[in-house]
């Protein structure tokens with residue numbers, strides 16, 4: 001059973017979604033800078049896409065309803081993409097190319113592979129088309145007036161393409177969230193240092209957290225490291241609070257004598273949540289410090305990654321105006337068996353094998369980051385569930401985060 005002070009995973013996630021208001025203002029930006037930015041308004045189509053009926057193939061445009069039999073047709077005009085055709089002469093066809101406008105009077109395009117041309121240049125069909133074949137109707141993709149993208153969407157390359165096709169070149173997006181990062185620990189040194197002394201390890205969370213924040217499209221304003229003292233941590237948090245809207249920290253959130261984050265937060269702000277029943281990652285702190293939203297993640301790198309993916313990401317979505325979309329997942333089975341259930345939701349780093357089987361990596365220590373570099377995602381074992389081969393579980397690919 002979780003200890004009374006531990007909050008269940010789902011409860012914590014829902015609480016966090018509710019407690020993560022948008023902190024950023026909208027601004028107008030050019031489309032070529034909009035990748036990974038969050039829309040601050042709905043985007044409505046002010047034109048049809050495609051704007052006019054056009055051909056899906058290279059071939060011949062004709063009015064099919066006019067044709068009683070397959071007699072050879074004269075070619076009365078040639079219509080490349082980008083040109084504007086004249087009305088189709090009755091009883092003729094038009095040479096047409098992909099993307100070219102269907103001439104008035106035509107209703108069908110026959111692809112060139114299904115035609116033959118005689119020595120007079122007349123066209124016969126080797127296969128009869130259906131009316132409307134190979135015609136892309138105006139508005140078949142997007143209708144004028146329709147909502148194309150919703151406020152809160154983070155723009156992917158395909159969204160940028162869609163916006164360009166609507167002729168949008170300036171748009172209203174939220175400013176990136178300003179994030180500050182603090183790592184803690186006397187044992188940590190920068191990977192720039194030439195070698196490790198006994199007891200030291202390289203600081204892996206610092207650049208991992210920077211990358212995680214940047215991957216979500218936000219701005220890392222300042223990155224600090226503090227020794228395991230109250231004064232050092234307090235000073236760093238105070239500095240970060242000056243120009244950051246959210247502070248993320250790693251380490252120092254347990255209850256050991258060297259863990260001071262909780263105390264510093266309590267003395268300079270408040271805690272809204274501490275300890276969530278998940279594995280890896282249990283100690284985790286949400287609150288405010290020096291009037292700035294704060295999330296304290298555990299220091300073990302795998303715990304840092306998992307708690308970022310589930311909790312920091314959720315808070316960042318809310319604070320940056322992005323719609324809360326729970327990470328996509330699907331059902332899998334696993335070969336693993338475990339008769340004993342635990343009181344925490346567990347996220348095993350697992351390979352996805354053929355036929356939707358998940359195979360957990362052998363090394364699941366919260367300190368071990370390697371497993372998450374070679375596996376495909378998280379196998380989610382809910383709290384109090386045993387693991388058995390006849391059960392199904394949710395699998396979350398890393399790419400869902």
Ligand code: AMP
Nearest residue numbers: 183185203204205206251252298299300
């Ligand atoms: P802590 O949460 O501070 O008790 O740290 C738990 C474990 O994670 C310890 O083994 C630390 O050495 C390690 N750790 C903490 N922060 C980092 C970091 N930034 N990079 C790599 N390991 C870390």
Ligand code: MG
Nearest residue numbers: 184185251252
């Ligand atoms: Mg520490």
